[in-house]
Amino acid sequence: MMADEERYVKLAEKIFMGESPVIRQLFAAIAGPEEAEALLAMPATTASLAEGSGRSVEETQSMVDGLYRKGLVFKKETPEGTVYRMCRDIMQFHDATILWPEAPRSYLDLWQRYMEEEWPAFSETVEKMLPRPVTRIVPVSESVDSRQQVLAFEDVRRIVENSEPIAVTNCTCRLIAHKCDRPVEICLQVGKAAAYSVDRGTGRAVDTEEAIALLRKAEEAGLVHVTMNRAGESHFICNCCNDCCMTFPMLIDRKLKMCDPSRFGCVIDEETCTGCGDCLERCFFGALTLDESRGLMTVDAEACMGCGLCQVVCPEGAVSLVEVREQDFIPG
Ligand code: SF4
Ligand code: SF4
Ligand code: SF4
Secondary structure (H helix, E strand, C coil), X not given: CXXXXXXXXXHHHHCCCCCCHHHHHHHHHXXXXXXXXXXXXXXXXXXXXXXXXXXXXXXXXXXXXXXXXXXXXXXXXXXXXXXXXXXXXXXHHHHHHXXXXXXXXXXXXXXXXXXXXXXXXXXXXXXXXXXXXXXXXXXXXXXXXXXXXXXXXXXXXXXXXXXXXXXXEECHHHHHHCCXXXXXXXXXXXXXXXXXXXXXXXXXXXXXXXXXXXXXXXXXXXXEEEEECCCCCCXXXXXXXXXXXXXXXXXXHCCCCCCECCCEEEEXXXXXXXXXXXXXXXXXXXXXXXXXXXXXXXXXXXXXXXXXXXXXXXXXXXXXEEECCCHHXXXX
């Protein structure tokens, strides 16, 4: 067996984070020496992991099941049996292990330390490497003008109506940062991602009705819907705040292109707007300004991300979203 420190450096290297001191500490906090050895030997079946380890297949299976519950391994059925592989990158390590049901507070605090000390610089590197952001904002369904064409995968209501199964999980960002009191059990997983989260014990299965009620709860709490930035595909609907979220502060404060806008932009009807100001604090992106002399709200089209949260609170029905980007804006 290799020395402890070396083992955890190798695990960090396996997710391309060998230079990160905090990622090494995170691995040391979640995986014991034998678990770390097994992770380094993956991908593998339980039988091959047991071979020469001094553990029976049953003992090895119990260890691997524990690693699966922790979010460190994923499984795939093959003709040779179930093959286990380690989380492949920092995003899987982050998203899966923060939801480890038995995670001690110290583990979550260590992740928050990573987000504060290392994540901003890492985000800058990732932003330069990726051709397009991996996530995209999806508007509040009712906020889009009814004359606009909305594709099925850019309509949160239709995403959940067309998906089976659906599960709700905790928001990993608010779980570790707890900087605001917005809902935590609010992120929706759909299809395979939902089945995985229920199987692992990190998600709670919900029906379409409850999923839609959760979307409404998110909108009322001022959370922005975010999904995968790929046409025709959605594995999750994140509901993001502007303080705990790993992405929005990078986008808002550092101007990093970490999340694409929706294809829609906000329009305020000058005849109907009374300038009450209710929508102002709903906008995370600084796109709204109250023109006091004219008594109405104005929109900076460049800054608007097309989330539709301002529409949710407008008592006059003065806000609607219209198409401002072509359909091919969403990567295929
Ligand atoms: S990306 Fe948004 S919803 Fe998803 S975990 Fe982070 S804050 Fe929560
Ligand atoms: S103005 Fe702000 S709150 Fe309204 S849709 Fe645009 S980004 Fe969202
Ligand atoms: S909430 Fe509606 S009426 Fe009030 S300022 Fe905003 S757009 Fe105008």
